[in-house]
Amino acid sequence: MTAYTGQKLLDALDSKGLGDWQGLPDCIGARFLTGDFATGLDLVARIGERAEEAGHHPDVTLTFPHVDIRLTSHDTGAVTERDLNLAGQISQLAASAGVEADPSVPALLELGLDTANKEAIAPFWAALLTGDASNVSGPDVTDPAGQMPLLWFQDCEEHEVPHQRLHVDVSVPAAVAPERIKAAVDAGGTIVDESQAPSFTVLSDADGNRACVCTLAGRS
Template sequence: MSNKDILSQEDRESRLTHLPHWRYVHGQLCTAFKCSSAATALSFLAEIGTLAEESNHHPDVDWRYDTLFVTLVSHDVGGVSLRDVSMAEKISELAEEHGAQANLNITRTVEIAIDTDDRKQISETWRAALGYKEQEDGSLTDPYGRGPAIWFQNTDTPNNNRFHLDISVPHSHHLDVLDGLKQAGARLNYDGAPAWTVATDPQGNRLCICTEAGRHDG
């Protein structure tokens, strides 16, 4: 297998058993490291940058005070490859050197989903307004990775409430999220579980809790 080949689901899951600091969320390896201070987080960030330059493989890192959110994906092949696994291992080693603790409960990604019976009629409006790029599946993504992706849920019978959020969480933690939703009064529909569970708030607004389990993404 080449370092640039996308890992199969079986191989990816096998390798994740040796990466306790990481989870697979929506096509990426994700983690969040909490440090003892903002200064420590910044030092950790600088070393990740040096490592990325040496490896010529660059993760996305979001520095938030004492916490670093890190995602890894091989953009040139459109998925997780051995390069990402190798980089994840090295970043985890740096985390231990800095005393950073992984907090996997906050590794979440958000998409905005829009029900429509004619995606092409509306997608250009959203692309132009946001400056996003259209992907092969028709979804729209921020080329700078800052804003949430938008995807169009094609249906002949769009819901009255056409907008909902898709919140992707690691499968290992999704039950905690669903329990929190139930305690908050949401109604849950498990028809698509575990790939997605539809939650409806007391006023009828919907969102989906999505996981990697049950998805046919290779």
């Protein structure tokens, strides 16, 4: 099955007239401006029926003013003809319901971390973000629950830890926080500051990159 990536994906979207859709890393995305919840719910139901018929299922986010759709073939890790075909059908369903798309919206957040010690810090970040230090695949930390953005590691030379201007806050239920902190420490992290726990606890990976495990407990 042909995998569409990069410019090849953009060319395929253009050649098939899929102007509602944008190419993103490993997927295609679209936002449909339903304008109200009932219209969005009806569109999602129709998309669900078509997806069941095709045996291929999108990721769908329903909000009051719009519906976001993402399509990818997980067995190939890329967009395939199945996704392009279903995208066309979804656009037809939206058009028949009088719903327009906003092609300027689809975007995808990924986090890249420079390191010369991927093997040392990847388990820490997997444990911190997902609760399981084994959720590392190739250069990426992956979240089976789909709650966290993709984190990947960029090779670089060893360097002193610079002043950190950006850090990661991971908010979890208060009952989960001790378990998440322990998982991160067991995976090679250290606790830097727990004076504000349980509101937040500052941790560090083996490279010195800091992150906080946060809860609502103890906050005003």
